[in-house]
Amino acid sequence: MTNYGHNETAVRLAALAGDAQIALDKVAKGEADAIEGWLAYGAALNEGRALFPKDEDFGKWVVENGLRQVGGHEIHDHERAAAMWAAANADQLAEARANSKARTLRGWHDQWKKIEAEREAARQKAEREAEAARKREEAEAARKEAEALAKAEAEARAAAEKAATVDERKEAEKKAEEAAAAKAEAERVAEKVEAEIPPAEQEVDPETAKLRREIGKLTPDAMVDEIIGLRADLAERKALIAELRSEISALKSENSLYRQDNLGRALGNEKRRADAAEGRMREHQANAARLQRQVNALKAEIARLKKEAENQVIPL
Known part of the structure; x- marks a missing residue:
């Protein structure tokens, strides 16, 4: 103040x-x-x-x-x-404008928040990766120590077997037991550290990443329109798949009606027709699956934006 x-x-x-x-x-x-x-x-x-x-x-x-x-x-x-x-924040504004197609301060502000979120996510990822690397090194060092102690234990036990006197044997056995205890501790440490190493993060599918970037540029109303359009496309694809399945079924039924003397040639022709129809059906199924993924991604993005809006604290 x-x-x-x-x-x-x-x-x-x-x-x-x-x-x-x-x-x-x-x-x-x-x-x-x-x-x-x-x-x-x-x-x-x-x-x-x-x-x-x-x-x-x-x-x-x-x-x-x-x-x-x-x-x-x-x-x-x-x-x-x-x-x-x-x-x-003139510098932040300039960076947001350079990385956005928006034409308003609110749009640039939203873009800056995305930039900040991406940087924070990258920072956290780098920290996690660095911590995982540190723990892997620590676990590897403990494993190597355990291997060295195992070797020392084996040598001590061999020396005990070859000892010329009782005292020499007892001394060698003592060293072997100490090495065994130290080896067990090193293995325990290695196992503990290895359990703390986070699993490797899955790389984001490039197609999904591209789709998320495109979705991020849409307004909520545009997202709703996109979902409506995708659902219509999906319904059309499903209808085509149903038609192709009916066509395949009909072709298979026709095959059974041909006379025995024409069976080989007829089956060959009809099989090619059936294969072509099935190929078209699979293509439509793949497109339908892609459209469904887009619908799911849009729904997830809308849910995320709603949650972000609900949790956002706006200064007066």
């Missing part, structure tokens, strides 16, 4: 409210001035927020000064958050 006096704070807040209103007027004029207006609006809100000790007080100031509407429409929390983010 900025250390202004009470009167200075009031004056500055009034000025910021005026700046924000001017910025919203630019937004209302249309696309040519909208981005500049949103950035100025976000900058005014950022400075205003710094003058309040609590979010609740800041939110009250926003409402009292009519800064929640533009052109007669309510400003959504996501839009306000995007404006404040963009005004405070």
Whole structure:
């Protein structure tokens, strides 16, 4: 919070409210001035927020000064958050714009959150891989130690058998027992560490990864439209498969009606027809399976976006 006096704070807040209103007027004029207006609006809100000790007080100031509407429409929390983010993070905004086809601050803000999520996922993956490598090295070292101790135990037991005196035999047996105990401990450590090594992460199928990237660019409404279209395509493919199965069944029935003298030639012809029909059916089945995967991926992405929206905390 900025250390202004009470009167200075009031004056500055009034000025910021005026700046924000001017910025919203630019937004209302249309696309040519909208981005500049949103950035100025976000900058005014950022400075205003710094003058309040609590979010609740800041939110009250926003409402009292009519800064929640533009052109007669309510400003959504996501839009306000995007404006404040963009005004405070020019570098992030530039990177998000360079990696997105969006044309709004909200779209670029969403893109930046995706970039951050991907980087965080990559960082966590790198940490997991580094930890797994460290544990593999630790387990390998313990295994090598166990092998060396096993060799020492064998040598000590051989020495005990060849000992010339009782004392020499007892000393060799003692060394063998100590080596055996140390070997057992090294093996226990190796097993424990190996059990802690996480399984290797499965590589994402390139087709699935590409599909997820494409889905990520869709709006929720576009996702719904895509699912409707895919379901229609899937239903059409299933209908074609059913027709082909009927055709194959009919061809097989016709085969039984041919006379014995024409059976060989007829069966050959009909088998080729049946094989061709079955080939078309398999092709349609493969396409249907691909469409079903796309439908499933879209459903999963919608569920993820809904959960993300539910869990997202939007600053006032």
